[in-house]
Amino acid sequence: MERTVVGLGDPGYLDIAARLDQLCSRLPEAVALRRTVDDLHGPLRVAVTGRHGTGRDTLARAVRRVFDVSPIGPGDEDADADVWLHVLAGWPRPDDADAVSRLDPERSLVILGKADTLGSWPTARARAGECADELGRAVVALMPLLAVADLGDPDMELLASLASAGETVPPMQASFVDAGGPPQRLARIGLLRTLDAYGIACVLALLADGPIDAVELGAQLIARSGLPALGEFLTAAAGSAERLRLARVADQLELVAASGVCRDDIEHLLTGSLLGSSLEVATR
Ligand SMILES: Nc1nc2c(ncn2[C@@H]2O[C@H](COP(=O)(O)OP(=O)(O)O)[C@@H](O)[C@H]2O)c(=O)[nH]1
Ligand SMILES: [Mg+2]
Incomplete structure (x- = not known):
């Protein structure tokens, strides 16, 4: 960008x-x-x-x-x-x-x-x-967190799978972390650190409109960061x-x-x- x-x-x-x-x-x-x-x-x-x-x-x-x-x-x-x-x-x-x-x-x-x-x-x-x-x-x-989020391939894959499963971010972070079972635990914690709950919800909403690559997603998040x-x-x-x-x-x-x-x-x-x-x- x-x-x-x-x-x-x-x-x-x-x-x-x-x-x-x-x-x-x-x-x-x-x-x-x-x-x-x-x-x-x-x-x-x-x-x-x-x-x-x-x-x-x-x-x-x-x-x-x-x-x-x-x-x-x-x-x-x-x-x-x-x-x-x-x-x-x-x-x-x-x-x-x-x-x-x-x-x-x-x-x-x-x-x-x-x-x-x-x-x-x-x-x-x-x-x-x-x-x-x-x-x-x-x-x-x-x-500002939205403007600096660097999403790697594993993040993008997890986000895409959450979007296709129609998952939403529950108000309690612990339930979001546990929702994918032990194999996804660390990745979900990482996602919360990178985007936090609102940022994840934002990305899921963008992905619901269709596929989007990491670069375009980054630009969209900057626009939404204010x-x-x-x-x-x-x-x-x-x-x-x-x-x-x-x-x-x-x-x-x-x-x-x-x-x-x-x-x-x-x-x-x-x-x-x-x-x-x-x-x-x-x-x-
Ligand atoms: N949700 C959210 N968390 C943020 C934002 N900006 C910073 N943080 C978090 O707040 C914590 C402290 O951030 P940092 O920038 O190091 O604060 P500093 O001590 O004032 O330099 C870190 O965990 C950041 O990820 C933001 O815009 N949104
Ligand atoms: Mg600091």
Whole structure:
């Protein structure tokens, strides 16, 4: 599946980045400037935060799979992230409210993860709405597990046999595990770990409509995970990230110009371009 490209690439931005590359090639000693200019070409950095066990790693993997961005998972340094996704699993706790209040609202989004465990999209959206009222911020429900499910041949065979037997997923996981007897026990446990109950039900519903291969199934599960809906937020946030990255370049350019090097070229770059307006943002 092709990953969706996110932002950091409108023509004005690319043009200024190319001109800055040229300037840097003439200024081998301006190392700090070079670093900020190189960063203009880097992918959007998306940090995933939240309490332990909320599904941060899984969301980071899902984001990487669906979008052409660079996720920063739990435990990794996220100070230079462009965007933050804060994951809740269930009702927000005081820790969550605290963490969310410290994030720039334009560049962060609160996610209600593991929404599949709520059993349906309408229930998940309703719960996300309640969390939003509680936090005073938009909350988007997602089912990241569905987006990362890698189904091998044995999984596909088991799922096909469940579908043709008309089996459904009982509410109690233990009954699903035991339903196939000892020979299928481990495979059924594996399936629950990979897809969980809602994901299995989803696949069985898809298979009931006819045969479907693993690749197509993966794409269908990504669509059902809700992940693609993040594209709009990521694209808007990429706009803010562009302005911030350009502002960092503009800061460095001012320092270089102040030292008397390439002053005219730098003035020229800063006048009337995207970069100049970023400088105004930076110095405001
Ligand atoms: N049902 C369900 N389980 C999930 C989802 N995301 C993560 N999990 C499970 O939650 C557990 C913790 O996930 P992980 O991503 O490691 O959480 P982290 O500790 O926040 O990094 C694992 O067993 C995951 O399979 C999801 O979207 N749905
Ligand atoms: Mg983890």
